[in-house]
Amino acid sequence: MCALIDNGSFQTRAGWACGGDGLSAPLLQFKSVAARSRGAARSETQIGNDIANVEPLRWLLKSQFDRNVVVNFEIQELMFDYVFVHLGIGSEGSVDHPVVLTEAPLNPLHCRQMMSELLFECYRVPQLSYGVDSLYSFHRNNTQRGVGPSTRAWSSPPGTTAPTSCPSSTAVTPPPTCSLLQLKYPGHLGAVTLSRMEELLHEHSYTALDYHEELEKWRSAEFYEREVHRLQLPYAAKLLGGALSAEERQEKRAQQLRRLQEINARRREERLLQDQERLDTLLSVQ
Structure with a gap:
């Protein structure tokens, strides 16, 4: 059975190719991020759904993407490991399933070559196919198709609104x-x-x-x-009863004053000892 991987810069989705409407949603969905401290072992890396809260670990997060193009293939390998394990592929040393993988439109040839090398050399997949997720959706949801099997350009059928240039929402x-x-x-x-x-x-x-x-x-x-959607941002609640009474504030100031007096007294003693040592040294020289 063919494994399908929607390799998105925001979210990765994976599942199996089933005939008809066997599955209404992908078997696996997770954010395309990994968290690993510097110098930590590979097994200590947290990926996708293993990260309970992304925000506290934001400075540790790493992604395989630069905008919507894969450039960090070490992180991409960790993502593939996570996908294949959670899809239940337990074959030793290889993935014995064809793979369909999405990529960005106009993906650079070098990035595609590196991805092919990773899947063929590291995972030994028997077959690999690339595609653009939006074109897959267009092919699935439109009865009239403007893409021929041997063409290199995408032409929309009459009556279809197709902007000449649509920036990627994830990147822009x-x-x-x-x-x-x-x-x-x-x-x-x-x-x-x-x-x-x-x-x-x-x-x-x-x-x-x-x-x-x-x-x-x-x-x-x-x-x-x-x-309308209302979202609650995280905040630190103030402790109840945090206000001090006048007597407590006065006592706190008195404690601070005593602490400062003790510090000044210790400093005076240290200076006196230093002056005495210097005086003894000068007298011994005479």
Whole structure:
């Protein structure tokens, strides 16, 4: 049976190719990140769903992607290990299943060669096929197809809206969205991170088929209250009863004053000892 791997820069999805509608969702879904401390063993690496909370480990996170192109093949190998283990492939020394792998549009030839070398040399897969996830979706959900078996260009059928250039949301959209939210909510500057923006865009947003129609809908207060998503950013709750009384504040100041007096007294004693030692040295020289 063929193994399908949607190798996305935000999320990796994997499963088996089943005829018909045998599976409504991939068997495995996880974020395409790995966390490993410097100098830690390979077995100590946390990947995808093994990371309970991404934010505290954000400075340790590593990805195989630069924008939407795979460049770090050491991390990519860890991702493949995670995928094949959780798919239940237990063959020794090789993966005895054909693999269908998604890649970015116009993927550089060098990156594809490195990926092929990794899968053929390290995992010894018998067959490998590459494709673009959006074209797979177009092929599956459209009865009229504008892609011929021997063509190198994608032509859309008549009546289909196809923008000439569509930037990738994973590569382009999160940074400006993150900057805008940081400007709008300066009090949450540290909590509005790029990883949260990626999750926000992928989990809580959609593409409007008719922008002006959607804009009119969102101007309605009822529609807004029904469809809006409210997210709670992490915060540190203040301890109850933290306010000190006047007597407690006075006692605290007195303790600080006594502590400073003790420190100054020790310093004076140390200076006196140093002066005495210097005087004894000068007298011995005479």
